[in-house]
Structure formats: C-alpha cells, structure tokens
Amino acid sequence: MGSVPGLLTVLRSWGRIGCLGFGGPPAHIRLLRELCVDREGWIDAEEFEDAIATCNLLPGPSSTQLAIFTAWRVRGPAGAVVGGLAFIVPGLVAILALAALFLGGPPDWVLGAGAGAGAAVAAVAVHAGWGLTPASWGRRESTARWAVYAAAGAAAAALLGPWVVVVLLACGLVELIVRHPARDLSAVLPLAVAGGGTVGAGALLSLAWTSFKVGALSYGGGFVIIPLMQADAVAEHHWMSGSQFLNAVALGQVTPGPVVHTVAVVGYAAAGLVGGLLAAVVAFGPSFAFVLLGGRHFDRLRADRRAQAFLAGAGPAAIGAIYGSAVPLARELTDAWQYAVLAGAAVALFVLRRGVVAVLVTAAVVGTAVALAS
Numbered sequence: 001m002g003s004v005p006g007l008l009t010v011l012r013s014w015g016r017i018g019c020l021g022f023g024g025p026p027a028h029i030r031l032l033r034e035l036c037v038d039r040e041g042w043i044d045a046e047e048f049e050d051a052i053a054t055c056n057l058l059p060g061p062s063s064t065q066l067a068i069f070t071a072w073r074v075r076g077p078a079g080a081v082v083g084g085l086a087f088i089v090p091g092l093v094a095i096l097a098l099a100a101l102f103l104g105g106p107p108d109w110v111l112g113a114g115a116g117a118g119a120a121v122a123a124v125a126v127h128a129g130w131g132l133t134p135a136s137w138g139r140r141e142s143t144a145r146w147a148v149y150a151a152a153g154a155a156a157a158a159l160l161g162p163w164v165v166v167v168l169l170a171c172g173l174v175e176l177i178v179r180h181p182a183r184d185l186s187a188v189l190p191l192a193v194a195g196g197g198t199v200g201a202g203a204l205l206s207l208a209w210t211s212f213k214v215g216a217l218s219y220g221g222g223f224v225i226i227p228l229m230q231a232d233a234v235a236e237h238h239w240m241s242g243s244q245f246l247n248a249v250a251l252g253q254v255t256p257g258p259v260v261h262t263v264a265v266v267g268y269a270a271a272g273l274v275g276g277l278l279a280a281v282v283a284f285g286p287s288f289a290f291v292l293l294g295g296r297h298f299d300r301l302r303a304d305r306r307a308q309a310f311l312a313g314a315g316p317a318a319i320g321a322i323y324g325s326a327v328p329l330a331r332e333l334t335d336a337w338q339y340a341v342l343a344g345a346a347v348a349l350f351v352l353r354r355g356v357v358a359v360l361v362t363a364a365v366v367g368t369a370v371a372l373a374s
Contacts, residue, residue: 091257116367118246120345153320161231175313242332
C-alpha cells in the first residue's frame with residue numbers, strides 16, 4: 001500500500017478528477033481507479049471493486065459516494081470531506097454559472113443551443129440505460145422478476161413522475177420478501193414509507209424535499225432522478241418550463257463531476273443562487289453521511305444478503321426508470337427540427353458509438369445554427 005497522503009494531496013488529486021470527470025460514473029470510476037489503485041497504490045484492486053459494489057447498494061449518486069469513500073479510506077474523515085468537496089465543487093460551480101446564463105434572459109443563440117442539446121437528452125437517457133443493462137441482466141436470479149421490475153420502473157418513470165422512488169423501493173422490497181422471510185421487512189419498510197408524500201411549506205422546503213429524494217431515496221442516480229425532478233420542478237411547483245428542464249439535464253451531462261448536479265439547476269430556477277446551493281447541499285449530504293457514519297461497515301453491507309436481495313429488485317427497476325425517463329423528456333420537444341436532432345443523436349450514440357458529451361455539444365451547435373438562421 002502507498003504512503004498516507006496529506007490533505008493538500010487529496011484536495012489536488014480529487015479536485016483534478018472533479019475538473020476532468022466528463023462522461024458520468026464510468027469516467028469517474030476509471031479516474032479514481034487510476035489514482036488510488038494503479039498510480040499511488042493507496043487501495044488494492046479487490047478493495048476498490050468491493051467499494052464499487054457497496055456504493056451501488058446505497059441510494060444516491062454512486063460515483064460521488066465512491067469518491068468520498070476512497071478519500072475516506074486513504075485519509076480518514078477529514079480526507080472524505082476534503083476529497084468529496086474537491087470532487088463535487090468544480091462541476092457545481094460550472095453548472096451554476098451555466099444555469100445563470102440559460103435561465104437569466106439569454107440571447108436567442110443561447111436558447112437555440114439549449115434547445116438543441118435538450119433535444120438529444122432522451123437519446124442519452126436510453127443510452128445510459130442500455131449501458132447498465134448487461135451487468136444487471138447477468139446477475140438476475142429470475143428472468144421473469146427482472147423483467148417485471150424493469151417494466152415497473154419504466155412505467156413509473158414515464159407515467160408517475162415523483163412516485164418513481166416509491167416504485168423502486170417497492171421492487172426492492174418485493175425481491176427481499178421473495179428471497180427472505182417477512183421478518184426481514186423492518187430493514188426496508190421505513191424507506192418505502194418515506195418515499196411518498198410532499199412538503200408544502202414554501203419553495204425552499206419543497207426544494208429541500210425534492211433534493212433529499214434525489215440524494216437519499218433514489219437508487220440508480222443519474223437519469224433515475226429525472227422523472228422525479230421533472231414532476232416537481234415543472235408540473236407541481238412550476239419553477240421552470242419543460243424546455244428549461246431539458247437544458248438542465250443537458251448541462252448535467254456536459255459539465256464535469258456527478259450528473260446529480262442537475263438538481264442545482266432546478267434549485268437555481270426555484271430560488272436563485274441560494275436555491276442552487278441548498279439543492280446541492282441537501283442532495284449530496286446523504287452521500288457524505290453514508291461514508292462518514294458507515295464507511296467502516298461497508299464490508300458487512302457488501303456481504304449482507306438482504307441488501308443484495310433489495311438491490312436485485314431495485315436495480316432492474318432503476319434501469320427501467322432510466323429507459324422510461326426518455327418518454328417525458330421527449331414529450332417536452334416542440335419543434336420538428338428537435339425530433340431530427342433526437343434521431344441523429346440516437347444514431348450517433350448507438351450506431352456510430354460517439355461519446356455523450358460530443359453528441360450533446362454537436363446538438364447544441366445545430367440548435368445554435370437553427371436559432372441564428374431563423
């Protein structure tokens with residue numbers, strides 16, 4: 001094992017990943033592995049793979065939890081705080097600056113860029129689900145149950161909006177019941193109850209509740225949270241329009257760091273900079289809590305059969321929800337040229353195998369050209 005790094009080293013190393021981590025969780029995991037296992041030797045390969053698996057058992061953004069856990073593992077609680085913030089803050093600053101641009105009365109060409117990138121987002125969602133499907137399918141115990149959970153998640157994301165969290169928790173609970181007796185329900189039932197309900201005491205409380213659902217009650221992270229945020233931000237609270245929400249999702253994809261940064265754009269739309277910062281703190285807070293309070297128990301969680309059973313139900317449902325999130329995203333498109341961009345993005349991602357960031361930037365360029373020509 002390598003020598004224990006100082007906090008400045010943690011700040012610099014995790015900050016570099018926060019600045020260069022374009023491409024979502026696969027890119028974050030690769031950069032963290034290169035740093036902690038291959039280059040510095042702070043963590044051995046087996047422990048790193050176990051950490052990935054354990055973070056996947058937790059609700060919330062798994063790559064953020066992995067960044068916090070690896071920093072905790074090499075430098076303790078102080079390292080977890082410094083490394084986690086270094087990983088999160090660069091992308092947060094970037095996305096809040098872009099939110100101010102896109103939501104603050106921008107010129108037509110900026111609106112066109114947002115409309116173009118937003119048009120491609122539904123294809124990106126399907127692409128994200130496709131990338132997660134093989135591993136989950138390979139771990140299935142029952143093909144029928146896997147298909148039912150995935151279909152339930154897809155239907156919930158397409159039709160139920162904020163209730164997708166309840167469906168994910170319910171699928172995990174059902175699989176837990178199937179694999180283990182009813183005596184094991186107490187570990188999961190409180191989460192299922194917490195998934196419903198609303199908070200209505202003002203915009204900041206409502207925003208905090210939305211952000212908490214994103215960070216503490218949703219399995220799968222990334223696009224799983226999109227229907228939840230869309231229903232709250234657009235349909236229920238009217239913090240932003242449908243097209244602005246598409247911009248928010250696109251910004252979460254083209255900025256470095258975790259995709260959950262999208263919630264900061266929702267917060268900015270709801271209550272300006274204070275709202276954006278509040279949303280980020282509430283959404284990412286549970287990830288810090290999971291590691292700081294439970295990091296030393298990760299080995300036991302990884303081996304816990306009840307946790308594995310719950311994820312075996314919630315996991316396929318989360319993947320289905322990612323696929324289903326494409327439906328409400330596509331419904332927000334308003335112009336014929338946007339559907340052409342969506343089709344082109346699908347071809348670029350699935351046939352030409354282009355990267356997500358490149359596809360979104362290209363779509364934004366097309367949208368800018370359309371705006372300037374009209």
